[in-house]
Amino acid sequence: MENINLGLACLGIGIASLGGALxxxxxxxxxxxxxxxxxxxxxxxxxxxxxxxxxVEASVLYSLIIAFIVITK
Known part of the structure; x- marks a missing residue:
């Protein structure tokens, strides 16, 4: 389960940073x-x-914080 959470968190921050950059x-x-x-x-x-x-950067940072929360739980 931890690997799935880690993978989804990485995918989420990747999509968020791509959207922010675009x-x-x-x-x-x-x-x-x-x-x-x-x-x-x-x-x-x-x-x-x-x-x-x-x-825009604030929304990317919020998604990074959420990803860290998901990873640490």
């Missing part, structure tokens, strides 16, 4: 495109991008 990549691409279109708004766009990246 989300951050898409977010950054959109922000850079917006900065290229409106250079005068680049500071506001950059700030919004950083906040959005923090939210």
């Amino acid at each position: 989300g951050i990549g898409k977010l950054a691409a959109g922000a850079f495109e917006a900065m290229a279109r409106q250079p005068e708004q680049s500071n506001a766009i950059r700030g919004s991008m950083i906040i959005a990246i923090a939210f």
Whole structure:
């Protein structure tokens, strides 16, 4: 049973990190495109991008914490 929990936890964190990486990549691409279109708004766009990246990273970190909890039980 422990091996199954370990495997599922690893699979879960792998999927979560893949989703987070793809989300951050898409977010950054959109922000850079917006900065290229409106250079005068680049500071506001950059700030919004950083906040959005923090939210995406938080969800990945939550899944990492859940994976550690599953592994240790």
